[in-house]
Amino acid sequence: MRIDRLTWSWLILLGLSTVTLLFAQHEESGSGVGIAGAALLLAVAVAKGREILLHYLELDRAGAGWRVLLSGYLVLLCGAILLVHAAGTWGWIGPGGTP
Amino acid sequence: MGSRALDDRPDGFSGLPGNLMMWILILGELAVFGAAFVGFAVARALDPVPFAAGQAHLDGTLGAVNTMVLVTSGFIAARGVAAGRRGRPALARRRMLAAAAVGSVFLAVKAVEYAATLGAGLSIDSDTFFALYFLLTGFHALHVVMGIAVLAIVARWPSVENLETGAAFWHMVDLIWVILYPLVYLVR
Numbered sequence: 001m002r003i004d005r006l007t008w009s010w011l012i013l014l015g016l017s018t019v020t021l022l023f024a025q026h027e028e029s030g031s032g033v034g035i036a037g038a039a040l041l042l043a044v045a046v047a048k049g050r051e052i053l054l055h056y057l058e059l060d061r062a063g064a065g066w067r068v069l070l071s072g073y074l075v076l077l078c079g080a081i082l083l084v085h086a087a088g089t090w091g092w093i094g095p096g097g098t099p
Numbered sequence: 100m101g102s103r104a105l106d107d108r109p110d111g112f113s114g115l116p117g118n119l120m121m122w123i124l125i126l127g128e129l130a131v132f133g134a135a136f137v138g139f140a141v142a143r144a145l146d147p148v149p150f151a152a153g154q155a156h157l158d159g160t161l162g163a164v165n166t167m168v169l170v171t172s173g174f175i176a177a178r179g180v181a182a183g184r185r186g187r188p189a190l191a192r193r194r195m196l197a198a199a200a201v202g203s204v205f206l207a208v209k210a211v212e213y214a215a216t217l218g219a220g221l222s223i224d225s226d227t228f229f230a231l232y233f234l235l236t237g238f239h240a241l242h243v244v245m246g247i248a249v250l251a252i253v254a255r256w257p258s259v260e261n262l263e264t265g266a267a268f269w270h271m272v273d274l275i276w277v278i279l280y281p282l283v284y285l286v287r
Contacts, residue, residue, distance in 0.1 A: 010174035024159025041281040062114035088144025
């Protein structure tokens with residue numbers, strides 16, 4: 001059976017969700033995720049978001065400006081979240097790091 | 100707008116599926132949620148102790164299950180749009196209703212999660228973390244409720260433009276969740 005791009009997107013999204021599921025189960029048995037873990041989780045979020053934007057919302061068929069605008073939104077938002085998380089963990093802002 | 104062949108779509112607003120007004124709403128929603136997410140991250144950085152303690156109470160596995168529920172529902176809705184474009188409105192209607200039914204599983208899982216949280220004595224006025232947790236997840240869950248209603252409406256009147264417009268709102272709800280979930284449940 002031929003698998004079309006939309007179905008691939010769904011399978012990719014399920015696969016990436018499985019990664020976060022494993023991460024969540026690992027986390028329940030331990031402590032914080034650290035900067036690298038946060039970066040991985042947010043990178044997975046960007047990858048999921050791109051699949052939704054391009055293939056569910058069909059931006060792959062819209063103008064390039066829309067892809068740049070909304071993919072840029074995803075990357076900038078997740079980048080800002082990571083930067084703030086790192087700033088808190090390294091003590092640049094807040095009380096000086098997570099306990 | 101929606102009945103045009105996909106490959107003929109020009110650039111500009113008319114290059115997007117569905118009704119223009121829905122896209123204006125989507126851009127506004129993404130801006131509001133984006134600002135709220137950065138605010139959540141800043142609040143955690145400024146006062147990490149209650150956030151770490153609060154996140155430890157949440158069930159990240161349920162959140163991951165809900166991600167799978169939403170992306171599956173979104174896939175079915177996208178299939179519904181495809182059926183409408185092929186001139187099969189009855190199939191499109193069934194798929195939109197199926198997408199809404201799968202979407203309602205998200206709300207059932209969320210109800211289990213809220214029951215466990217509230218049952219542990221943790222509510223919106225417990226601390227900063229739980230105030231933001233209930234506000235963000237509650238606001239998102241309200242969008243899921245609205246999305247299910249929109250899917251039901253476009254299933255009732257399944258023109259191609261209606262199907263595209265309803266599905267676009269539903270995919271936006273999906274998009275917001277894939278950022279909200281790691282931010283609120285996992286990153287700590």
